[in-house]
Amino acid sequence: MAIDPTSPPTSPPRDTPRLSTRDKLILFVLCAANFMVALDFSVLNVALPVLGADLGMSQSALQWAVTAFALPSGGFLLLFGRIGDLYGRRKLFLTGLVLFAAASLLATFAWDPASFLTGRALQGLGAAVIVPSGMSLLTTTFAEGPARDRALGISGTLMSLGFTIGVVAGGVLTDALGWRSTMGLLAVFALIVLPLAPGLLPESLPHSLKGMGGAPIPDRPHLDVPGAITVTGGLLSLIYALTTAADHGFGRADVVVTLIVGIALLTAFAVVESRTDAPLVSLSMLRRRTVAWGNLGGLITFSMMSTVVFVLTLYLQEILHLSAWETGLVFGVQGIMAVIAGSLTPRVVSRLGARRTLVAGLTGQGAFMIALLFLNAHSWSVWLAAVAVSLASMPHVAAIISYGLTVTSGVPDEEQGLATGLVTSTQQVGITIGIPLLGVLATTSDDLLSGTRLVMGIDAAILLLTAALIAVGLRTWRPAGSGAVEAEPVGSR
Template sequence: MAIDTTSPVTPTEPLDTPRLSTRDKLVLFVLCAAQFMVALDFSVLNVSLPALGSDLGMSRSALQWAVTAFALPSGGFLLLFGRIGDLYGRRKLFLTGLALFGAASLLATLAWDPASFLTGRALQGLGAAAIVPTGMSLLTTTFPEGPARDRALGISGTLLSLGFTVGMVAGGVLTDTFGWRSTMALLTLFALIVLPLAPALLPESRTPERPRLDVPGAITVTAGLLSLIYALSTAADHGFARTDVAATLATGIVLLAAFVTIESRTTAPLVSLPMLRRRTVAWGNFGGLVTFSMMSTVVFVLTLYLQEILHLSAFETGLVFGVQGVLSAVAGAWAPRVIGRIGARRTLVASLTGQGTLIAALLGLDAQGWSVWLAVTAVSLSSMCHLGAIISYGLTVTSGVPDEEQGLATGLVTSTQQIGLTVGIPLLGVLATTSHDLLSGVHTVLAIDAAVVLIAAALVAVGLRVRSGTVEPQPLRAR
């Protein structure tokens, strides 16, 4: 199959619709169900946070760790587990991740104190770090390049987006009906459904090159991120004068510097530094990091705002984010057409600009009931721009990258997503949770959030040299 790198994209051009065998459909079901489960985990607990904190005795400022405890290991170990799957078998690691995820979800369901709950969440994150890269690799190796793979990836991407939406709505319904523990029980049930089917359906897959395992790189980057996030989160509560804050901040910086040194010298790095010097890779991932970290922060602070200031129930809060999810799914279908017309780079800049502008509109929120309509409208439209940024940054990063380096490029895209989800809430969310006046804290977070996104849009435009009147190379098209 040849790749046309010269002719423009024509989104309306008909493509042959591939027929999938029954076994292919079952394989796709297992892989997509696992990815859906992980996407669900990112959102199903959000609207349950106030109830969770009250039940387990977690302060408002500690609630961020319910999210961060999952996101940090899922992002930190993603590249390492992807490489382990390449070496020792993706199917084997995928099944191990599923089993760990299910057991961890059960522990979180039965948690008796904050420590046991956060342990369960951290183990869920480790399981997700094994499921996500191996599941994607199994999908691309099971379905051949061309229409069949395009269709499989399209279904997978749609379900990932749907998973976040369903999680917000289901989290509200379950919390109001059965309590917050039912959100974790739902994930346990998902794992119990998928795990028995996977061994018989999934083929084993590993790379023939057998790359070396970069354990030092994985250890330094994970420990460095954990140290930085702990330091910044604790500093928001107690200031930078505390000894543990200063020590962990310095440790994090040293470890991340060591990671860069290790990656520059190893023959099989987790992150390819030469690839990061590509303009599209560096600025595309920067845009992705900003859109993920800032949008996750908005969802976190709005959850607190809707329930603690407007006194909406968990179910009503879930419905607010349900509207957001529906419009995001619409944007997912619409964005490829926009990218086909104006190119991925311009779409990324426009999407970031729209996201930042609409977040700024949320500064009009107050303690009056009418504000719920402003919240629904602004966060939903901002999420449409957010999804446009997600799709366009992935295409920006991978466009023009040689076939033999596509694995590294897509690994960076996924890692950016996970790290963005990890760092946003600890960096900004604590400004709301530790504020004496929650509404004032929410406004502060939203103002900083909007400014960061708008500044990032300007930097990405300059970095990618997006100017009016220039012709951008079109995304690659399979023939």
């Protein structure tokens, strides 16, 4: 038996290291790219009605403004994470930035629905390249310990902040400059980061792929094509089914068919990976307790918070009759609290360990959701909503940071792209599934207020149950006379 690497240190907490100027610039480039992608998830939401009128898109077609981005951004993450491991993360990251910038410009100057949706799809593909390669560059640039804790803390905070700011910025930009400015903002971000990246980021071929003097050896491991096809097809099918169900429910034939196809392909992927010599996703990686339970925590914290933001947006505008701008201000406070949490979480992790921080984060997020059970139709409820969701963002950010640390802890550098691909896949899928699975309960309820309370209750219960399961599943093992620290496979004793 082995000690869980996410257990707290037995020695006094280490001081947070000072980063060199170069390290700070590398961190800026990688975090700015993550922030940009997170912004893209929400910046267009408020602008959809105006966009549809301008480009002549029907109400049903507007769903594709979101789905066209979500499909490739979630479906190709694992594939590009592994490609980065095998063929170099730096050049993959730069390729993603170029693609994202070009796609954002296409979406900004789109002249009809087809050109706009093409831009959105290419944005999603660029995001699928940028996120896993950028995250694995971060985890391999900053050594495991306080430096990586701090880097992931900043990255996780900006990721959460980007999603929140997108809601506010989308409304402000659309009112002031029109919907095209939301896409133009993303192009500006990409064009700022792109010139800085080549001179700062190191190439990071794994040690196993280098020969004498660090030169790449000619006989590289080959990409697992059957695994890539099945996992990408499975994720694409599931994401399509869930994003479509968010607008049209689970009764539609295409939702049912793609849901079945997605499950079948992911089952086939598991079979393929168990039989290939060079799997896309090593099953031993998935059997790591830290990987399995850490990703469950990430999936739940993202899906439950995205549900709350969606349902509260409806509640604030439909029940309390707030404007889009006023609603944005409610969530703007959440962004401030997220920044505070991001600066504090690495210190908490150094004292408690990533596992306990993850459990505490999920528990705290669930506790503040309980407060939202007391929402009503009176105007003072806006303060309850603002305070509860803002305070909940602190344990939420703690859960985001600690789940990333939990999953990547103890993983060799040559598999960091895969590990971070799993982390970011969990993020994308979590954001995607929360609204169709729970948000629909509020939108289909005869009474939106009752539906909102129901969703908050279920949300809190899922968070607290998950925290309890992870506390047990990632319990600490201390072998007699051993100071080793390693991850134990799921179910091992």
